[in-house]
Amino acid sequence: MKKFISVKDTEDPKGLVKKAIDIKKDPFSNPIGKNKTMGLVFFNPSLRTRMSTQKAAMNLGMNVINMNIDKDGWKIEFNDGAVMDGDSQEHIKDAVKVMSQYVDILGVRTFPGLKDRNADYNEEVISNFIKYSDVPVVSLESATRHPLQSLADLVTIEEIGIKKPKVVLSWAPHPRILPQAVPNSFAEWVKVTDADLTIACPEGYELADEFMAGANVSYNQEEAFKDADIIYAKNWSSYHHYGEKPEVKEDWRITSEKMSLTNNGKFMHCLPIRRNVIATDEVIDNSMIYKEAKNREYAAQAVLQEILENL
Amino acid sequence: MKKFISVKDTEDPKGLVKKAIDIKKDPFSNPIGKNKTMGLVFFNPSLRTRMSTQKAAMNLGMNVINMNIDKDGWKIEFNDGAVMDGDSQEHIKDAVKVMSQYVDILGVRTFPGLKDRNADYNEEVISNFIKYSDVPVVSLESATRHPLQSLADLVTIEEIGIKKPKVVLSWAPHPRILPQAVPNSFAEWVKVTDADLTIACPEGYELADEFMAGANVSYNQEEAFKDADIIYAKNWSSYHHYGEKPEVKEDWRITSEKMSLTNNGKFMHCLPIRRNVIATDEVIDNSMIYKEAKNREYAAQAVLQEILENL
Amino acid sequence: MKKFISVKDTEDPKGLVKKAIDIKKDPFSNPIGKNKTMGLVFFNPSLRTRMSTQKAAMNLGMNVINMNIDKDGWKIEFNDGAVMDGDSQEHIKDAVKVMSQYVDILGVRTFPGLKDRNADYNEEVISNFIKYSDVPVVSLESATRHPLQSLADLVTIEEIGIKKPKVVLSWAPHPRILPQAVPNSFAEWVKVTDADLTIACPEGYELADEFMAGANVSYNQEEAFKDADIIYAKNWSSYHHYGEKPEVKEDWRITSEKMSLTNNGKFMHCLPIRRNVIATDEVIDNSMIYKEAKNREYAAQAVLQEILENL
Numbered sequence: 064m065k066k067f068i069s070v071k072d073t074e075d076p077k078g079l080v081k082k083a084i085d086i087k088k089d090p091f092s093n094p095i096g097k098n099k100t101m102g103l104v105f106f107n108p109s110l111r112t113r114m115s116t117q118k119a120a121m122n123l124g125m126n127v128i129n130m131n132i133d134k135d136g137w138k139i140e141f142n143d144g145a146v147m148d149g150d151s152q153e154h155i156k157d158a159v160k161v162m163s164q165y166v167d168i169l170g171v172r173t174f175p176g177l178k179d180r181n182a183d184y185n186e187e188v189i190s191n192f193i194k195y196s197d198v199p200v201v202s203l204e205s206a207t208r209h210p211l212q213s214l215a216d217l218v219t220i221e222e223i224g225i226k227k228p229k230v231v232l233s234w235a236p237h238p239r240i241l242p243q244a245v246p247n248s249f250a251e252w253v254k255v256t257d258a259d260l261t262i263a264c265p266e267g268y269e270l271a272d273e274f275m276a277g278a279n280v281s282y283n284q285e286e287a288f289k290d291a292d293i294i295y296a297k298n299w300s301s302y303h304h305y306g307e308k309p310e311v312k313e314d315w316r317i318t319s320e321k322m323s324l325t326n327n328g329k330f331m332h333c334l335p336i337r338r339n340v341i342a343t344d345e346v347i348d349n350s351m352i353y354k355e356a357k358n359r360e361y362a363a364q365a366v367l368q369e370i371l372e373n374l
Numbered sequence: 375m376k377k378f379i380s381v382k383d384t385e386d387p388k389g390l391v392k393k394a395i396d397i398k399k400d401p402f403s404n405p406i407g408k409n410k411t412m413g414l415v416f417f418n419p420s421l422r423t424r425m426s427t428q429k430a431a432m433n434l435g436m437n438v439i440n441m442n443i444d445k446d447g448w449k450i451e452f453n454d455g456a457v458m459d460g461d462s463q464e465h466i467k468d469a470v471k472v473m474s475q476y477v478d479i480l481g482v483r484t485f486p487g488l489k490d491r492n493a494d495y496n497e498e499v500i501s502n503f504i505k506y507s508d509v510p511v512v513s514l515e516s517a518t519r520h521p522l523q524s525l526a527d528l529v530t531i532e533e534i535g536i537k538k539p540k541v542v543l544s545w546a547p548h549p550r551i552l553p554q555a556v557p558n559s560f561a562e563w564v565k566v567t568d569a570d571l572t573i574a575c576p577e578g579y580e581l582a583d584e585f586m587a588g589a590n591v592s593y594n595q596e597e598a599f600k601d602a603d604i605i606y607a608k609n610w611s612s613y614h615h616y617g618e619k620p621e622v623k624e625d626w627r628i629t630s631e632k633m634s635l636t637n638n639g640k641f642m643h644c645l646p647i648r649r650n651v652i653a654t655d656e657v658i659d660n661s662m663i664y665k666e667a668k669n670r671e672y673a674a675q676a677v678l679q680e681i682l683e684n685l
Numbered sequence: 686m687k688k689f690i691s692v693k694d695t696e697d698p699k700g701l702v703k704k705a706i707d708i709k710k711d712p713f714s715n716p717i718g719k720n721k722t723m724g725l726v727f728f729n730p731s732l733r734t735r736m737s738t739q740k741a742a743m744n745l746g747m748n749v750i751n752m753n754i755d756k757d758g759w760k761i762e763f764n765d766g767a768v769m770d771g772d773s774q775e776h777i778k779d780a781v782k783v784m785s786q787y788v789d790i791l792g793v794r795t796f797p798g799l800k801d802r803n804a805d806y807n808e809e810v811i812s813n814f815i816k817y818s819d820v821p822v823v824s825l826e827s828a829t830r831h832p833l834q835s836l837a838d839l840v841t842i843e844e845i846g847i848k849k850p851k852v853v854l855s856w857a858p859h860p861r862i863l864p865q866a867v868p869n870s871f872a873e874w875v876k877v878t879d880a881d882l883t884i885a886c887p888e889g890y891e892l893a894d895e896f897m898a899g900a901n902v903s904y905n906q907e908e909a910f911k912d913a914d915i916i917y918a919k920n921w922s923s924y925h926h927y928g929e930k931p932e933v934k935e936d937w938r939i940t941s942e943k944m945s946l947t948n949n950g951k952f953m954h955c956l957p958i959r960r961n962v963i964a965t966d967e968v969i970d971n972s973m974i975y976k977e978a979k980n981r982e983y984a985a986q987a988v989l990q991e992i993l994e995n996l
Contacts, residue, residue: 098713098744100740100743102736126740126743128736128739128740130732130735130736132732134756135727135730135731135732135735135753136730136731136732136735137730137732137957140960144961144966145960145961146960146961146962147959147960147961147962148860148959148962149860152957152959153732153956153957153958154958154960157956157957157958157960157969157974158732158957160975160978161732161733161736161956161975161978161979162732162736164975164978164979164982165736165737165740165979165982166736166740
């Protein structure tokens with residue numbers, strides 16, 4: 064793997080899930096990262112990703128360099144050919160090339176602007192990392208995808224152990240305008256498994272066609288929940304009315320009553336979660352959320368190990 | 375030890391002092407921390423604690439993950455049952471549980487709000503860490519105590535080597551409203567030694583009863599200094615008029631003249647110190663402050679080693 | 686070396702260049718830094734220096750502690766004898782002494798204020814580090830010099846491999862008021878080599894006499910470029926009109942046309958670079974900038990190794 068941004072970057076996503084499960088049994092058995100350095104570049108806040116990826120790298124014996132580029136570095140220019148006489152201090156091509164020279168793998172965290180759909184879906188930031196980096200680039204969440212989260216979620220689903228599970232990706236309420244990265248990514252990863260995927264969301268909240276394709280769609284949350292084995296909750300803002308949050312009249316908050324419609328379904332969420340907004344405390348406290356978070360470590364370790372094995 | 379918040383968390387505080395002194399002789403002799411990770415979570419600024427605890431962990435062979443949760447992570451909700459539709463992005467129970475899954479020991483730094491005495495003295499933040507963490511929690515200073523500082527201070531006093539020393543914990547002036555964590559903690563740790571403790575402070579600045587108990591109290595600084603072997607200076611705001619700074623008419627700044635009343639007494643302070651406000655340059659420049667700071671490393675190492683030995 | 690601030694701190698600067706070139710061939714061959722700790726203290730932003738110095742330290746087996754003292758620590762007082770009843774929370778002498786006790790080498794990054802020339806050229810911050818540190822101090826760029834950059838630049842020039850090259854340090858435009866640290870430092874380092882140095886700048890932009898001495902000066906950029914082997918571009922503000930940016934009427938931006946006046950000259954710059962302001966994209970994209978940045982790692986490693994060998 065030269066990059067790990069979307070499910071398409073791995074030839075064998077199921078093999079990667081298996082690798083993570085194997086690593087979990089004995090995380091310190093492969094010091095393949097000795098004298099190798101992981102660079103973690105943050106344009107945006109991060110807790111799970113920051114900690115789990117560091118931990119994964121260190122489990123492999125790697126050194127880690129963190130770079131809070133938004134706080135500790137320089138203001139970055141993204142336009143090619145720009146006459147840089149304004150605020151921005153360093154061009155993305157120079158920053159990426161230089162950072163990549165000091166590390167063996169470069170991770171980058173970047174959120175979408177949620178103003179210009181083309182810019183976001185062209186993955187302006189991480190595309191430049193891929194273009195200019197001398198070393199493999201790993202997404203620590205990008206404008207449109209969060210593959211380490213999705214891989215961890217697949218590990219969690221594999222551990223639940225249901226054959227051909229009915230998985231419902233359900234929209235849920237949130238006070239802010241959020242990216243589509245997690246649901247996009249979850250959809251594309253689940254679709255490489257044997258699961259049956261339903262995306263339940265209010266009208267106007269459909270994901271981009273690329274991510275909807277191959278999934279059932281439902282605009283009725285309660286109907287979608289029937290017989291579900293897994294409820295994967297997440298808020299996202301509208302793709303079709305980009306950067307907007309069209310009014311939703313129905314109550315999409317996930318409650319125990321709604322969960323009782325499922326086939327003893329498990330509740331999943333990537334965290335951070337707005338308690339009693341996305342779902343009630345009761346639902347969250349009886350969920351897979353901490354298992355998912357713990358699996359972030361092994362998902363990251365599987366990806367880093369795979370990359371190191373092919374350097 | 376499952377937690378290290380107050381002196382009560384260790385069965386043998388004197389043994390811990392001895393352990394720190396032993397470690398100081400050869401800090402690299404025990405790589406018990408191999409493949410173990412120390413997580414350091416900061417809600418507030420820190421210099422000595424941040425550096426000395428990292429150093430201590432690395433001396434033991436541990437990896438270290440720093441998390442500036444106030445800057446790099448999410449805004450944290452502390453109220454149970456909260457409907458999180460406002461500013462806060464992640465509940466403390468979820469944040470702690472998740473962070474604890476990536477590390478073997480979790481350190482946390484958190485200051486009191488100094489508005490609501492009950493909330494502060496209930497140790498709202500660190501109590502949640504203890505409640506939700508899967509791994510032992512070490513205080514890097516909490517709302518009401520600073521045990522790694524106090525342990526380092528006991529190491530320093532032990533090194534001074536006076537039998538049954540007269541120790542005076544003296545209030546001193548400061549332009550701001552400060553926590554009681556350091557004096558509270560110093561008092562409860564000194565009381566497990568053979569020292570005779572006097573707390574000298576202006577009226578209205580007594581610590582909570584729990585910390586005053588067993589100590590002499592004096593409202594006359596010069597009288598208190600007589601025959602003292604150790605002057606431990608610190609400012610704190612009023613416990614009884616919580617969050618306030620009642621006017622003090624006498625001059626409590628510590629000078630060489632005042633130090634000359636002592637029994638050739640040693641001046642101690644936890645740092646950072648406001649020079650020529652808490653004490654004069656002359657007093658500070660002839661003090662134990664750097665020894666105390668250096669002992670922070672070995673105090674932290676003793677605590678981490680003790681925890682690792684009992685994992 | 687007890688300090689590494691200016692070229693005068695090394696007895697054998699050419700030997701240090703050679704050492705860096707040797708290290709580059711096999712950066713992991715000398716684990717002399719085992720159980721040693723590098724402390725990196727930042728008063729100002731940094732990307733290359735932060736990452737390359739960490740990498741260098743880790744290549745030698747050192748542990749690294751980063752301290753963003755402007756963000757994570759306390760506000761620092763620099764005046765001796767100050768009555769610290771204002772904003773500043775810790776005196777530089779205490780902060781430095783304490784930090785130095787936790788590490789084996791202390792690096793510090795600090796920019797000039799560009800208001801008070803005396804204060805800047807007395808190196809107020811780094812002088813205090815040298816004065817109070819218990820361990821060797823390495824400049825990660827100070828008010829008036831950037832020696833790790835200059836050493837990396839000499840490595841790059843050595844790799845270019847021209848005997849007695851004509852080196853032109855050329856002023857170039859920039860929208861802000863910048864320090865003289867990089868050009869000062871470059872000048873003093875190049876002068877210990879066999880290169881012929883010309884400093885080309887607008888009138889009023891001459892460096893301090895100490896740095897101009899031994900170099901040719903030219904106020905005509907195109908004339909200076911003739912027969913040059915190396916063009917080292919950099920903006921700096923006026924030393925003689927300190928903290929000011931006297932108007933420059935000629936166009937000092939470096940273009941391919943100007944480069945064609947040289948002897949097939951190589952373009953160098955320390956980065957970050959304002960593209961199409963300092964020089965055009967075309968010039969920058971055919972330059973040595975990434976080689977220079979990569980050599981930062983080996984320059985830092987040579988300095989740290991030299992210090993560790995003499996601890």
